[in-house]
Amino acid sequence: MTTRSQTPAPRARVRPPPDAATPAEARTRLNEWIAERGLKATRQRDLIVDTFFGATGHLSVDELLSKVQERDENIGAATVYRTMKILADSGLASPRHFEDGQTRYEAAIGRHHHDHLICTSCHAIIEFENERIEELQDLVARQHGFLVTRHKLELYGLCKACQARQPKR
Amino acid sequence: MTTRSQTPAPRARVRPPPDAATPAEARTRLNEWIAERGLKATRQRDLIVDTFFGATGHLSVDELLSKVQERDENIGAATVYRTMKILADSGLASPRHFEDGQTRYEAAIGRHHHDHLICTSCHAIIEFENERIEELQDLVARQHGFLVTRHKLELYGLCKACQARQPKR
DNA sequence: GGGCCGGTGAAATTGATTCTCAAATTCAAC
DNA sequence: GTTGAATTTGAGAATCAATTTCACCGGCCC
Numbered sequence: 262m263t264t265r266s267q268t269p270a271p272r273a274r275v276r277p278p279p280d281a282a283t284p285a286e287a288r289t290r291l292n293e294w295i296a297e298r299g300l301k302a303t304r305q306r307d308l309i310v311d312t313f314f315g316a317t318g319h320l321s322v323d324e325l326l327s328k329v330q331e332r333d334e335n336i337g338a339a340t341v342y343r344t345m346k347i348l349a350d351s352g353l354a355s356p357r358h359f360e361d362g363q364t365r366y367e368a369a370i371g372r373h374h375h376d377h378l379i380c381t382s383c384h385a386i387i388e389f390e391n392e393r394i395e396e397l398q399d400l401v402a403r404q405h406g407f408l409v410t411r412h413k414l415e416l417y418g419l420c421k422a423c424q425a426r427q428p429k430r
Numbered sequence: 431m432t433t434r435s436q437t438p439a440p441r442a443r444v445r446p447p448p449d450a451a452t453p454a455e456a457r458t459r460l461n462e463w464i465a466e467r468g469l470k471a472t473r474q475r476d477l478i479v480d481t482f483f484g485a486t487g488h489l490s491v492d493e494l495l496s497k498v499q500e501r502d503e504n505i506g507a508a509t510v511y512r513t514m515k516i517l518a519d520s521g522l523a524s525p526r527h528f529e530d531g532q533t534r535y536e537a538a539i540g541r542h543h544h545d546h547l548i549c550t551s552c553h554a555i556i557e558f559e560n561e562r563i564e565e566l567q568d569l570v571a572r573q574h575g576f577l578v579t580r581h582k583l584e585l586y587g588l589c590k591a592c593q594a595r596q597p598k599r
Numbered sequence: 600g601g602g603c604c605g606g607t608g609a610a611a612t613t614g615a616t617t618c619t620c621a622a623a624t625t626c627a628a629c
Numbered sequence: 630g631t632t633g634a635a636t637t638t639g640a641g642a643a644t645c646a647a648t649t650t651c652a653c654c655g656g657c658c659c
Contacts, residue, residue: 299635299636300636300637301624301625301626301635301636301637302625302626303624303625303636303637303638304624305637305638305639306637321615322615322616323615335638335639336638336639337638337639337640338616338639338640339616339617339618339638339639339640339641340637340638340639342615342616342617343617343637343638358527358529360527362614362615363614363615363616364615364616378570378571378574378576378578380576381579387574387576389570389574391566391570393566394563394566394567394570397560397562397563397566398563398583398585401547401558401560401563401585402547402585402587405547405556405558405589405590406589406590406593407547407549407556407585407587407588407589407590408587408588408593409547409585409586409587410550410586410587410588411586411587412583412584412585412586413582413583413584413586414567414581414582414583414584415581415582415583416567416570416571416576416578416581417578417579417580417581417582418571418576418577418578418579418580419576419577419579420574420575420576421574421575421576424575424577468604468605469605469606470604470605470606470656472605472606472607474606474607474608475606490646491646491647492646504607504608505607505608506607506608506609507608507609507647508607508608508609508647508648508649509606509607509608511646511647511648512606512607512648531645531646532645532646532647533646533647
C-alpha cells in the first residue's frame with residue numbers, strides 16, 4: 262500500500278547495492294548480540310530489523326516507522342527509536358547525521374567505510390570510497406598530534422540529473 | 431547524559447587566531463549589508479556583533495547569549511538567533527553543525543575555507559586546510575557527475591593533550 | 600505629531616528524540 | 630505447561646534547540 266507519499270526516501274545508490282546482509286542474517290546477528298547481554302528477542306524488534314534490512318538507502322526513523330506500520334500498525338515510534346539504537350550499538354547499522362536534522366540509518370553489515378555525496382535538490386545520496394583521501398586525513402591528524410577515531414566527509418551539491426534539470430540556480 | 435553543567439566553550443586554536451576581523455570592521459560590514467536591503471541597524475545587533483567578533487572559537491547561540499547578557503541583560507535569545515542568521519546570510523559568519531546538536535558560529539571575514547579536527551574528550555576544535563584533500567574531493571565529485579557547492583570534513587578523535595591524560599580507554 | 604515599518608523580547612510552538620510508567624511479553628527454571 | 634523475575638512495549642509527557650508569534654517600541658518621513 263502506498264500510503265501518503267510524504268517526503269520521498271532519499272534515493273540512493275548508483276550501482277547495485279553493496280549491502281551484504283539479508284534481513285534474516287541481520288535478525289540472527291542481532292538476536293545473538295541481544296542474547297549475549299541478557300536482553301530479550303521480541304516480535305517487534307524482529308519486524309523492525311526485517312523491515313530495515315529489507316529496504317535500501319538511508320532511512321530516517323520516521324520513514325522506517327511508516328514502513329514498519331504497514332506491517333503492524335501498533336508499533337510505536339519509541340520502539341523504533343530504541344531498536345535502531347540497539348542496531349547502532351551492535352554495529353549492524355550506522356547512524357548518519359546529514360543536514361536535514363534527522364538521524365538516518367544505513368545498513369552496516371559487511372560494508373566498508375565510505376563517505377557521501379548528497380544532492381541538495383533531489384536529496385539523492387551517493388556513496389563513495391577514496392583511499393587517498395583517507396590517507397591524507399590521517400596525515401593531517403598526525404601532524405596535529407591527533408588520534409582520529411572516526412570522521413565525516415560529506416560533499417553537498419547537485420547531482421547530474423538535477424544539473425540538467427535546472428541549468429542555473 | 432547531556433551534562434547539564436555549562437559545557438565550557440570548546441577551546442579552539444593552537445596558534446594565534448587567523449581571524450582577520452575586528453569587531454568594528456564587522457559592525458561596519460554588517461551595517462552596510464543591512465542598509466543595502468532596507469533593514470535597520472540597531473543597538474542590539476551592534477552589541478551582538480561586537481561580542482561575537484570580540485570572542486574567538488566556535489560559539490553556540492547559548493554561549494553567545496550569555497556573553498551578550500553580561501553587557502546587556504535585557505537582550506533576548508530570539509534576537510541573538512535572528513542576528514546570527516543575518517550574519518550567516520551576509521557571509522560574515524559561518525554556521526557549523528558539529529555533533530553536539532547545537533549550531534555553532536565562527537567568524538568568516540577574511541578567512542579561507544578550512545575543516546576541523548575535534549577532540550571528543552575536551553571538545554577542542556582545531557582548524558586545518560589541505561589543498562590536496564580538496565582536489566581529491568573535486569575529483570571524486572566529477573567522477574560521479576556531481577557539482578559540489580560545499581562540503582564538510584570533520585575528524586573526530588583525541589587531541590594530543592587528552593591522549594597523554596588518558597593513555598588507554 | 601501621527602503613521603509606517605521594521606525590531607524587540609517573552610512566551611508559545613515546532614520537531615526530533617528521549618523518558619516515564621503501567622501493562623504485556625519473554626524466557627529460564629520448575 | 631506454569632511461574633516469576635526481568636525486560637520490553639506503547640502512549641503520552643518531557644526535553645531541548647530553534648523558530649514563530651504577537652503586542653509593544655522607536656525612529657523617520659511627510
